Amino acid sequence: PIKESKYIWRNGKMVPWAEATTHVMTHGLLYGTCAFEGIRAYETHKGTCIFRNDAHAERLVYSAKIYGIGVEFSKEEIMEACRATVRENGLSSAYLRVNAYLGYGEMSPSATGCPNELDVIAFAFGRYLGAEAIENGIDVAVTSWRRSAPGTIPAGVKMAGNYLSSRLITTEAKARGCVEGIGLSHSGMVSEGAGENLFMVKDGKIITPPTAASILVGITRDSVITMARDMGYELVEQDIAREALYGADELFFTGTAAEITPIKTLDGIAIGEQGNKPVTKALQNAFFGLFNGETEDKYGWLDPVEG
Ligand code: PMP
Structure with missing residues (x-):
């Protein structure tokens, strides 16, 4: 409610x-x-x-x-x-x-x-994907619905009607007992979650689908890309094949509502090693640190409401 x-x-x-x-x-x-x-x-x-x-x-x-x-x-x-x-x-x-x-x-x-x-x-609003989600991660499914193709309804901008796609994806995922769903792009490559961008970590390198993969160009995505590069991680925006997700060391979602939420299982397959998500943890610490002062806001991202 x-x-x-x-x-x-x-x-x-x-x-x-x-x-x-x-x-x-x-x-x-x-x-x-x-x-x-x-x-x-x-x-x-x-x-x-x-x-x-x-x-x-x-x-x-x-x-x-x-x-x-x-x-x-x-x-x-x-x-x-x-x-x-x-x-x-x-x-x-x-x-x-x-x-x-x-x-x-x-x-x-x-x-x-x-x-x-x-x-x-x-x-007032709490954790979007549940209180445990940020710590332990969530169960996610790749659904049968594709994200809107280039040249149809632009996925790269934020319109209410785009969430018809999100509703199909997230509803199918929930029917399969998951918390959230991922859609593939028109070409069959990985796109994003119903309301989140997706990142994968493999051998210390961070990979996220490019804007051409029918994603919303998320502001949390941009924040994570900026901080990860500042922290010295190698980060690339590149197409991800679905099967690569199952072999990832870590997978996580980003979004205003989802913040940085780890993915624990994908289609029932455990991702990486349980309890060992060093890159996700480091990025979560950097992100949430902006709000408690542990991370310096050198980007000017905090806008005080009292002015
Ligand atoms: N993709 C979709 C489909 C979304 O609805 C959202 C949430 N706005 C995101 C990605 C993440 O965007 P942002 O970080 O700007 O909230």
Whole structure:
């Protein structure tokens, strides 16, 4: 269940949670014209901070642009809307959902007369894949569903409708007794999880599928790539054949919700050695260290909500 907070930011104004409703003829509902972001605010040694607020605002505007959804606020205004929503709800940590969508006005996929809507929602949120997941890892399945092919619905931007693919993948995985599912790309190479990017470790080297493998270009993915290279790991973005996953020393997911979550089994096959995931552990320590101050935020990724 969603933990309701007091206010939702709508087009520049705070409105009570229960009043943030929309018309059934909203274009975004009829045709899926809704770009969005999932963002986390962490309780840190510097107070409550939004993680990579600027990168999320940037990706939102980029997603919206492709589909002709106007965003009538600047990136800085979107970032401030996110800070204000966390602040005014008195949240010390939160998950934020930002929606940029076409509202009620016209009924046609090519509509140009719908209002541009922008909402920011913030609410309390714990571990996405379960409390044990970060420590012990999760059971994952490669599902029968493929990610959207290049030249169809772009997987590289974050639109609500892309999550039809995620729903198919994650539902099939759950029906097979797993916590999360992976989709292959149109060409049969490894793509990503239903809501996470995927990394594999083999002989000390870190490999992740390239953007051309129908992945969302994740902000946590970028953060892990940046930190891993800074820590001296060799990291390559390259196509991964499905069978290579079963021979990996370590596999892990990254995502705003999933953070850095190890994969314990894939299709019932144990990955690597139980309890021995040095690279995943080192990256988790570096990542979570940003929030308790053990890792220096030399990248400027923490954006304090109190300004
Ligand atoms: N892939 C998909 C399909 C996702 O939904 C997400 C979560 N937004 C990710 C990857 C990870 O992206 P990020 O690190 O920006 O949350």
